[in-house]
Amino acid sequence: MRKLLITSCVIVTAVVIILYYLSQDRSQNNAGMQPLDSPQGSDLAAAKAEAYKTTGLASPPDVQFVEVTAQAGVAFTHHNGAAGQKYLVETMGSGAAFLDYNNDGYLDIYAVNGTDPSGKEASSGNVLYRNNGDETFTAVTDRAGVRGNGYYGMGVCVADYDNDGDQDIYITNFGPNVLYRNQGDGTFTDVTDRAGVGDPRWGSSCAFADYDNDGDLDFYVANYLDLTLAKKNIWCGRHEEGFRTYCHPDNFNGVASVLYRNNGDGTFTDLTEAAGVFNPVGKGLGVVFGDYDNDGNVDLYVANDSVANFLFRNSGNGTFAEVGVLSGVAYDGEGKAEAGMGVDFADYDNDGLLDIFVTNFDFETNTLYRNQGSGFFIDVTDLVGLGQDREPYMGWGTKLLDYDQDGDKDLFVANGHLQDNIHLYNDVMTYAQSNQLFRNEGQGKFTEVTLGSGPGLLSKRVGRGVAFGDYDNDGDTDIFIVNNNQTATLLRNHGGNRNHWLMVKTVGTKSNRDGIGARVKVVTGALAQVAEVQSGSSYLSQNDLRLLFGLGSHTTVDQVEVRWPSGIVETFKNVAVDQILILTEQKGAAPSPLASPKK
Secondary structure, three states: OHHHHHHHHHHOHHHHHHHHHHHHHHHHHOOOOOOOOOHHHHHHHHHHHHHHHHOOOOOOOOOEEEEOOOOOOOOOEOOOOOOOOOOHHHHOOOOEEEEOOOOOOOOEEEEOOOOOOOOOOOOOOOEEEEEOOOOOEEEOHHHHOOOOOOOEEEEEEEEOOOOOOOOEEEEEEEEEEEEEEEOOOOOEEEOHHHHOOOOOOEEEEEEEEOOOOOOOOEEEEEEOEOOOOOOOOOOEEOOOOOOEEOOOHHHOOEOOOEEEEEOOOOOEEEOOOOOOOOOOOOOEEEEEEEOOOOOOOOEEEEEEEOOOOEEEEEOOOOOEEEOHHHHOOOOOOOOOOOEOOOEEEEOOOOOOOOEEEEOOOOOOOOEEEEEEEOOEEEEOOOOOOOOOOOOOOOEEEEEEEOOOOOOOOEEEEEEOOOOOOHHHOOOOOOOOEOOEEEEEOOOOOEEEOOOOOOHHHOOOEOEEEEEEEOOOOOOOOEEEEEEOOOEOEEEEEEOOOOOEEEEEEEEOOOOOOOOOOOEEEEEEOOEEEEEEOOOOOEOOOEOOOOEEEEEEOOOEEEEEEEEOOOOOEEEEEEEEOOEEEEEEOOOEEEEOOOOOOOO
16 A cells, blocks of 8 residues: 555655646635646546556545644744754654634644754744734744743643633643743733643643532643753664664653643642552653543543553542553554554544544554443544554644544544655655544544645655644634644645535633633534544644534534533524634623635
8 A cells, every 4th residue: 555655655746846837826815727628628637547547546635734833924943953963852842822812713833843962053942823814923022021931841731721711721741840921911920830840850741620610610631751951872773874863752661641630829738649540650742631421521531652552431539440451542453552643532423422433653543433322432533434544643633623524534644754764774664644533424433635635745844733723714624733843834725625614712701711622513414523622632732622513514503512610501593604602601602804715
């Protein structure tokens, strides 16, 4: 299969160039593709049809992902500071966030940067880009005061932790973490010390959630390895020039992660042990909250690197019970611990239960755990078509998303190897890798559609953190990728809104202001979809807090139901499609004026 994919890539090389320029034209005037009755269009159709013989698809996808990084004004470059000493931290970062820091209704971008562990090379630091509302961005980092504290940046999560109406930012580092409080005037203040959340260990992913349903957002920070640069840097790999490698995490001890409870006064208390989530064996990289057992209490999943993953079931009394092994999500279907990195909680099969997806190392599967109900999951990776030919790829940022708005959750995975000299050890493997897009066929199967889904998916980069969100408010999901020691990638979704859609923004009153943890159910005819408002997930990253539902050809939403973290349930009937709907707890629903016309 790998050889066939390589052959197909060669076949479509010329096609990619044509698609790129056509997509650029569409981004400016929203025109469609070249008519197929023109000579150029006819050749294009024939070439795409030939390429798709290897994919098993009847026809190429309509949706195209086009890289618009430069024209959008995004010029972020990640620095890993590598200088030949092979410190493991150099190749792990970093993450990014889609957030609306100034409450104008448009998604801004926050990108986390690394640094040089030796301190010899200056890093540009983290960067905040303000969305101008015209599909371009402006860097406002210094004015906003969010460049970071100079330590090696890893992850980011976003939420209005103090319920004052604007989104705050938490950054994890290889070193002390940082909490920035949004002042509401376009600037932030570092309140880390006052809040008591500056953990100095190697932080990775983080996520906010109201685990005790008291109306204040708490948060969890995954810590990775017990490693400092003061310790001896061991040599891994062959003792030949150029063959030294980054050491496997098995060479290091794990370290306990931390759960902070919000005290409601701007400070937090470390309740890791008291809440039952203390475990020093973990090597946490991916974190996501979700109510997998539908009991109204948000649970916690942690993807660990090369040791068992954790599933912490919320007992509803302020404590958790670790049930990963019992529930079937600690290991893959063969009982093996995998290199858990990116993670998502989502209902891929529309049965009303949240499933779990985890990205992993090469020669491992990216694993999909189907929620069977009654607290149990099964590994269905091979059954749904996601286990084939995984060997050359290493997965990081990810999300189950409906990129074509047909009502089924599809799948995106960012790839890139950890070892920059992997080609010296395996001539099939590459450091830079193409990302992957899988379409949910709606019958319990996924089909890879990377080929032909736009030139933005075919370039090879060293992918790491990925944020997903509709930055242009046109009703489809766009993608921002941080690439290790490379420029970032902004992919605009062209054509994903050809089907109908509904975006839901939640505003809590009795619940936390962002409505994080709210479960929204959208019913259109026989199609019923559920999703939860989540902070964190993917890998080191933060997605749009708004929920985007694909509706296919349905022209009316029969019912929207929201279950708030407070326990309040509200229902709205006969809702119009193709709009951003703002649901305010106990105050009703109102349309946002920001949705773009359907294209």
